[in-house]
Amino acid sequence: MQVNRRITAAVGLTLAAALALAACSGGGDDGDGGDASGPITFWTPHVQPERMAAQQDIADEFTEETGIEVEVVAMAGADQDQALVTGAASGDVPDVILHAPDLSAWQTQGLVDSDAATAVIENLGADTFNAQALDFINIDGAYQAIPSDGWVHLIVYRTDLLEDAGLEEPASLDELADAAETIRQDEGITGMAMGTQVGTPSATEAVESIFQQTGCQLVTDGTVEIGSGECAQAAGDFATLADSSAAGQFDVDSARSTYLDGKAAFLLFSTHILDELAGLDDDNPLTCAECADNANFFVENSGFITVLDENNPAQYGTTLNYVIPTGANADGAQQFVEYMLSDGYSAMLGTAPEGRIPLRPGNADNPTQYLDEWGTLPMAGSEDSVGDLYGEEMVTSLGEGMNAVSRWGFGTDDAVLAGEAFAQNTLAEHLDALYSGTDPQQVVTDMATDVQSLQDDLG
Secondary structure, eight states: OEEESOOOOOOSOOHHHHHHHHHHHOOOSSSSOOOTTSOEEEEESOOSHHHHHHHHHHHHHHHHHHOOOEEEEEOOHHHHHHHHHHHHHHTOOOSEEEEOSOOHHHHHTTOBOHHHHHHHHHHHOGGGSOHHHHHHTEETTEEOSEEEEEEEEEEEEEHHHHHHTTOOOOOSHHHHHHHHHHHHHHHSSEEEEOOOOTTSHHHHHHHHHHHGGGTOOSEETTEEOTTSHHHHHHHHHHHHHHHTOSSSOOOHHHHHHHHHTTOEEEEEEETTHHHHHTTOOTTSOOOOGGGGTOTTHHHHHEEEESOSOTTSOOEEEEEEEEEOBTTSOHHHHHHHHHHHTTTTHHHHHTTSGGGOEESSOOOSSOTTHHHHHHTTSBOTTSSOBHHHHHOHHHHHHHHHHGGGEEOTTTTSTTHHHHHHHHHTTTTGGGHHHHHTTOOHHHHHHHHHHHHHHHHHHHO
């Protein structure tokens, strides 16, 4: 296994049921911050039964230490927006929400207690957080939430196949595309497995992930830039990567299964792949010919790139952040979040460590304490941790890779436009033309036209 820094079945409550719970047990409705010792409600997107149980255990430990009771409510990320708007209108809001980083809509509607978030960050020390994650939640010069954890895309590659083909580890998007093409031509298997299906969310993720490697931007300060030369270069390389498939267009599931079947040299995937490469996920079994005799085949023969091009250190990923809504029990919520990012941090990350890399790596006394602890957390119900399987260098590299986590528009005034373009798969709708041989510059020009139209519609 080589490392180089260049290196969910939801069961929870229905929205209606969750809203009912929030109405019964949400934060105060008088906007005065509430009674710090009063009960608080925590909405979490980690709704699987075993994760819910683990989070309730952590909350119970907080209660034992502080006397503040916590009700943990399952609330899928897709349901949180409407639930909070509805709750705010009726005066019943939760006290803490674990939420994705696109907070511009909530901030615009006055639903976020920025002062409470800032107080937590200052109490814990802003310099103990991942700087990029802080930028994501800094809107109009103020923190809107408190970073918790996240994941990034990795480029996983077969070290044995690259060695046999006489290829070096790619250090740029051009080199990656050339290597994938070589593997396809010389070995007859897929070069790069990634989301390429036209107009789909998996392709939308892949486009943003790959395009960023040339410095391509969707929009900057209100100016649509997806039609730039950097984006055209990325589109050309994307076409080469897609054409390196020996199995047609991929979605995220088929891309993963192709790599786990030993029929791809490269895989673009999130850090959630780490337990699967080790055969720890029964839902995604290892099916390669070599795996029958060696369950550690992919652990031993996979390398990882977390930052492809040091000149453009931007890796697609996302972060989860603690939000304290306006009208919540701010004092109690602040205590709870500070606990979840200190004494309760490792236990919370341990609910799914392969996808929850800490965005607060340590504290003033030990700057890497929580990252180090994360590296020892067992994955997928096993006794194996990231450190056990891939080594301490991998733990460090993943922590550093989170410093390059990047999403178009997040933390800027362009967040709403970027979010809409992403949700509507605007760019991925143009992939058919790209695959059909349309000049990449024309493709990105057409993408820019559609993004501009979307911007005009948003006003």
